[in-house]
Structures are given as structure tokens and as C-alpha cells.
Amino acid sequence: MNYDQDTESTPGGSTLLEMRGIEKRFPGIVALREVAFEVTAGEVHCLLGQNGAGKSTLIKVLAGVHQPNEGQILLDGKEIGFSNPDEAIKAGIGTMYQELDLVETLTVAENIFLGHEKARAGFSSRKAEHRAAAGLLTRLGHPEILPEMEVGELSAAGQQIVSMARALSRDVRLIIMDEPSAVLDSEEVRNLFDTVRFLTASGVAVIYISHRLEEIRVIGDRITVLKDGTAVASNLLVADTPNAELIKLMTGRSITNVFPALTPVADDAAAVLEVKDLVVAPGNEPISFSVAAGEVLGLAGLVGSGRSEILGAIYGSTKPVSGSVHLDGKKLRPGSTVSAVNAGMGLCPEERKSQALLLDDTLAANFTLASIPRYSLAGFTSGKREYQASMEQITKLELRPADPMREARTLSGGNQQKIVLGRWLSHGCRVLLLDEPTRGVDVGARSEIYTLVSELSRAGIAIIVVSSELEEVLGLSHEVLVVSENRIVHRAPAAQMSEHRILDLVMEGTTL
Template identity: 40%
Template sequence: MLSMTGIGKSFLGVRVLAEVDLAVAAGQVHAVVGENGAGKSTLMKILAGVHAPDTGTITIDGRQVSFGHPLDAQRAGVAIIYQEFTLLPERSVAENVFLGREPLRRGLVDRAAMDTATASLLAGLGEDSFGPRDPVKRLSVAQQQVVEIVKALSLDARIVVMDEPTAALAEHEVELLYRLVRRLQERGIAVLYISHRLREVFDLASEVTVLKDGRLVSTVSTSEVTSDDLVRLMVGRDLGTYFPPRASSVGEVRLSVTGGGNERLDDITLELRAGEIVGVAGLQGSGRSSLAKAMFGAAPFTRGTMTPLRPRSVREAVAAGIGLVTEDRKAEGLALRQSVRDNALLVTRAIGRKGSSVRDLLERVRLSPARPSQEVLYLSGGNQQKVVLAKWMTLAPDVLLFDEPTRGVDVGAKAAIHDLMRELAADGMAIMMISSELPELIGMSDRVVVLRDGRVAGTLPAGSSEEDIIRLAASEEAT
């Protein structure tokens, strides 16, 4: 259905794509992977008509096409669903689906026709949890993604590009996306799937194209390669060395909780020691993020004990040497319109304390490029997360809590963040890491605490299997 051949593109004399080939058939899911800066987004924007290629050709159904505007790509059957949704929250589902091309009747918007068409599209995807008249602001992230897909189908899209579609989804919502992608396949739609999550690539795609530094590395069948192979192609590094070595020894207790509880948690008992990374696992709703917020004083424990103190506020926790890298870095961890320097100094300025040199910290977190004056808004997800880490490192806390530390970052940035976490632990920091990615938990943790229904279901040693974690997370009784 689609063939892109010899695609090249330069901006201000800097080549970002060179001789890239890509092909996808009707009803096929074709993944595109690579580190940030590999050229994935530029290639997809060329397909979507945002940029014109300097070299190369695009053919759809064997006919060469040229797009001077995104509307040209839409008319040719190309739709792109960006990681950041383009929905108007105050309007209904149907109004969003037909925004800018509302059907008219006697000169007025035909709302009944919009609702009927939207309901038909939702039914075609097997979606019945919301309707065409529901306001978008009341929908979950996964449901909003359904609306974006319905918008694409309403445009008679035959080629759908999905850019990091699970980056903002909770674990239990990912299966819904899988079902939607398979529905698109059944309808003969070609799907280009961009993701940093290799498990999704192998679950959904039959072929994967690997880009590096704007060039095509290889296009391979997912049945013929492993995760190790893909990582090697993307970053030139074996997955076996992807996770840094575990701590050889641990030190004194930096933080302990005994019988901690609040509205969401009950009878929490655990210890965090210097030099140790403690993983926290559990199914969605098990209380993982609630635990981090309670320890950080954002949603405090109301019973039980915690040492060095049981913080009643975030300010008390920070003063006691406890930091939190939040799950949503954009909404809770960064001031996006401010510079890298200002973000790195947010915590120390808030408590009136002098911190470490910002430039030295940016070099340590491997921020690329390390420009303190740059607005954080324009950094990649991985570099934004590194700025969050720098923010806490200026404080040099005794305990640092990580909630989904590598969500939405590429494999190269993940490796850098993992290395940094190990370095901090080696320097004597106690680290707690919440993650929905079981390979990450297993690869990084010195032990894993498993939560279920707001309680500790058990603790597993380093090297435990995914099956061990899932079995404990889903067990009927805490052990």
C-alpha cells in the first residue's frame, strides 16, 4: 500500500534523513524504532505532509504522490495520531471527530448526522464505554486515544501512523489499544507503529524498520530477531549489558515504614537502605504511586510510623532528604516554559538552600546538548527526565523515589538513566523504583516489593522471574 524510497531531508544544512526506504502492506502493522534523534518523527511528518522531502519518492497503491500540505496527505488516506492528542476537551466526541468539516443541513451544523456517523465508527471498533455526545474532558486517556483513531477512520484513512501510542496509558489500558490495532488490521488498514517499548513491537508488528542517525539500519521480520538484536541495531549495545550490575553491598537504613496507612494504603512495612535499589511492583490500582506520594508527604500516611520522620507535607519530606521523581514529568516534575537551569534549581530555591553546580550536574546526567539556557519544553522525553534528575541531585537527598523513571524515553536514554541510578546508589543514596515494565524491575532491583490492594503482598529477591512477580501481585492473600 505504501512505499517510501530514498527519502532524504535536511534542515538548515543539517541532514536528518538520508536514503531511507520504508514499505508497508494493507492490513500490516510495521514498527519503526530508533533512539530519539534517529529520524522517526521527521520521516512520519514527511509522510503526513508536514515536511516535503528533499530527495526520494512516495507511492500509495502504486501511484506516486507529492504532498504540499497535511490536507493533501489526508485526502490520500494518511492519518497520523501524535503522542500529544489534538482534542478539544470542552467539546463532545462527535464535535472533535468532525472538527472543521461538520456536516451541514440547511446551512446549520447537522448534529444528528455527526452523532450517527460517530456512533457507527465507535461500534465498528467495538467501543461502547462512551458515546458521541460525551465531553472529551470526561474520558480516560485510553478513551481519548479511541477518539483520535475514530477521527482517522472518519477521514477514510488507509494508512495510520501511531506515534508512541502507549506512552500515556496505564498498564491495563494497553490491551485496549492492542484490540484497536488488530481491528484496524482486520479492516485492511496499514499501521505504522512507532514505539520505544520493544514488547509492543513484538506483540503487534510483523516487520520492524530500525533507524539510527537519520539512516536506515535494517528492516527485519520480528519473527527472526530478538529484543537483544533490536537493541544492538539501535544503539550498538547488547541487552545483556543494558542493565548495570547490582550493588555488591548495602549500607544503613535510610528510610523505614512500619504499619503505614491512609485512605489508599494499609499496613505498609518496608525499609530502604543506602546503596540499594528497591523495586515496587503491582497491578494497576495496587497502590504503587500512592506509596511514593505517602512517603513524600504529598498524600501523607495517617497512621503507622516512618523514620527519619513521617512527613505531613512535601516541604517536610524535602527537608528530611527525601525526593520524588514523579510519574508525569510534564505536569508534576517540570516548568516546561522555563530553562534547563531554572528547572534544575527549582527544589533548592524553593527551600532556600544552595545546591551543586548546574553545569556539572547536567554533564553528569548526560544531558545532550547540555545547554542550561534552553527551554525544557523543546527537549526530548529522555532529556526532560534527565533535567528532573538534575533537579533532585542539586539537593543530594538521602532517599530518592522514582515513579516510572523511564516511561516514554528511548532505549539510549533508558540506559543512561539506569546507569545514573546505579551511580547514585553507589554514592550511598537509597532508591525506590516503581515500574510497570517487569524487565526493568528485574534488571535494576536488588529486591522487589510487590503490592496488592494497597498492602505489601510480599518481597522477592533479585533475579526473580516475571511469573513470580505476577503470581504474587495477583494472589488472593498477602504473604
């Protein structure tokens, strides 16, 4: 993904924050070991590391969610300690968490000012809140998000923008951004970066966490890398540190090829999936395309272009207005996920935690969820069969830790995504739909997922990939469908496409 601008500035401000010898222990786990970390006023300090490296724990210590067992935190050279998040906010430290904590039944303005409402004569001033909210949203480049809208009606990207506005509504001196771009498209990321530059120009410091190394190149000043709860490198200058070195620091190994080579699809390969005149929603144009055995088809477009809605209509999680979907020549029942799954289709959805995983259940239960009858005896689930099947997937996917009885919520984002993939591998899918397969996944796990997609393709599985990262769509796919305003505006081999060409096609297909 190309964000058009590059920064190679070295921070020159005074030290705002210092964390010395931070240790955090949980029962049976040392999450942080002697971590040293500092941030200067007006800089963007990038915090990198694989899932499970300790990044989230460190920022939760700083935000007052956790208290360290050892170590010191200094703000402007004075030792401080936060017993709760409210104390951190009052000290000028704002946090945007990866997992959004918005109240979906409240309006945009109510969410932005929740807990610090604008009041007049002891009463909340809705007019003042709406005016201030509109100003924040305009600054973020999204004046179309109105203060009176209900948050639950917004897209994931829209909700992320509201979360940003809420953090900026406080008088912050330091703002922590945990994967802020995960649900944003290219233009929205540019707007985010403009906001970050506005903040740093006024002396606000930013701690920026992202798995996208190309973002670090654009927005970052310095880098600290965590691995296994330890800071293995601190205060690296972005301009002086190549990606290969960062990857090795994070993973302990060199990863040379980002996208594995795809096996070509034969010209006469049979179509496994056929979409015929499918009208996803009222007023949409009918769409038709096919995917052959072993073919990886990428859907490229901006957030809100209709990519995920197309997958939902194919899978049956939403009922189309008209048209049909055929798998191996068999017509699927519209609006029926049962029909799709029974025919051999699987979906890894955009929001895996809320839409795909039983977070409080075991890995074994999650792996076998789509194939329960296969692991049952006399109507009861066989724990032994379930355990054996899940161990096979754990070994195949190199899942860590290799414990089928572990709760799914305790795993990193990359390993959680592997669980969802493993569920469909265990089910024996012929068609696999992947919606944002590497969102919130670290660079090491990304490489493993890319390799898995390539292996599934070679095994003859038809795959559709949706990703907001155009580089990912182009790198994983044989062919690309460009989607704009719920329409397919172009189809071409990925080798003949580029990020700029896709964006040009998207804009040509957008109604002005």
C-alpha cells in the same frame, strides 16, 4: 512484559506507501537524509531508532505537518504531497501522536469526532456520535469508557484509548502509531494488539513506533531502523533479526546487560523512609512499609491500581486522609511537597513534560529548580553558580547536547528524563521516587537510566520505582510491593517473583 502471542508473518500485500530520498532540513539541522521507507498493505512496519534519530520528523512529513525539502512520497504508486494534516487524513493516513492532542474539556465522543462530526440536516447528531463512539471503544476493549465522559477526568491510559478511537473513526488505509503503548498495562496492550490485527486483516497498513523491543517481536512484520536521520537498515524481517542486532543498529554499540546487578542491602540497614498507616483516599485501606538506605523498592500493579497515587501521597502532592510519612525519623507535613523536598525527597513524575519540566526554560534553570537558594546571592539567582552546577550534572549524566543554556523542550525524551533526575541529584536527595522512569525513552537511554538507578542505590539513596513494565520492576528492585485497588496485597524479594506471579496476585486482590 509477556503478551502471550507471537507473530512471524511476512507481509505479502502490494506496496501501499513509498518514501524515496526524503530530506528534511531545519535551520542549522539536517533532520532526515536520503531516507527510503516503504509499507505494504496489511503489514505492521516497525520504525525504530533512538530519541532524536528522526522518527518523529519522518512521520510528520508523511502526516503533512512538515513538507520535505527533497524526495518523493508515493501512495499506490502515484506521487502525492500534503501541505497540511487534513490532506493526509483525506488520503486515508491517520496518525496517533505520542503527545496526545485531546481537548480535555470536551466529552469522549466530541473528541473522537472533532473535525468530522456526524451531522443530520446540517446539525451535529449527538446520538449518532455516542453510538459510534461506544462501538469504537468496545472494539478497543474498553466499553467502560463512556461517550459522555469528559476526557480531562480520564487517566492517561484512558486518554490514549480515546486517541486510538479517534484515529479509527476515520476511513484509514494507513495508521501511524507513535508509542501507543507507553501508558498501557499488559492487558491493555493485548487489546491494542488485537485491534492492530483486526486492522491489518482488513488490509490496513500500520506504522508502529515503540522503544519496547518485546512488542516488536509480537506485533511486527518488518523493521526499518533510523540513526542520526538516516535509514541504517530497511525492511528487516522481525523473525530474522535478533534484539542484539537491532540495539547495535540503533545505538552504534552493543548493550549486553539490560539491568545492572544490584548491591545487596544489609539486613540491619536503617529505614530511611517509613510509611505508617497511610490512607491515600477515602475508603482505602491503610498501607505501611519502609525503605532502607540503598534499597530499591518496586511498586507493581496494573494501570489504575493506585501506584502513582501512593507516590503522590508520600511526596505530598496530594494530602492523605490519615497516616504519616517519616524521612530519617522526621515526620513530614501531610500534603506538603515543600516539607518533603526540604527533608531530602525527590519525585520524577509520570508525565515529565507537564509535571516536572519548564520546557521553555534552560537546562540550567531546570537542574537547579529544587535548590534555588543554593544558587542565589542577595536574593538573586547567580547565573555563574547555576551554570557550573548544571555542567556538573550534564557531565555526570552524559547529557547530549552538553549546553546548559539550551531549552529543555528541544531535547529527546531520554535526555529530558535525565534533567529531572539530575535536579534531584543536585539537590542531594535521600529518597527518590521514580514514576515510569523510562516511558518514551529509547533503548540506549534506558540502559543509562538503569545504570544510574544502580549507582544511586550503591550510594545509599532509598528508591521507589513505579513502572507498567513488570520486567523493569523486577529487574531494578530489591523487593517488590504488589498493589491492587489501592491496597498492598503482597511484598517479597524481586528474585522470588515473576511477571506471572505478580499478575496472579493482582487478580487475587481484585474485587470481582
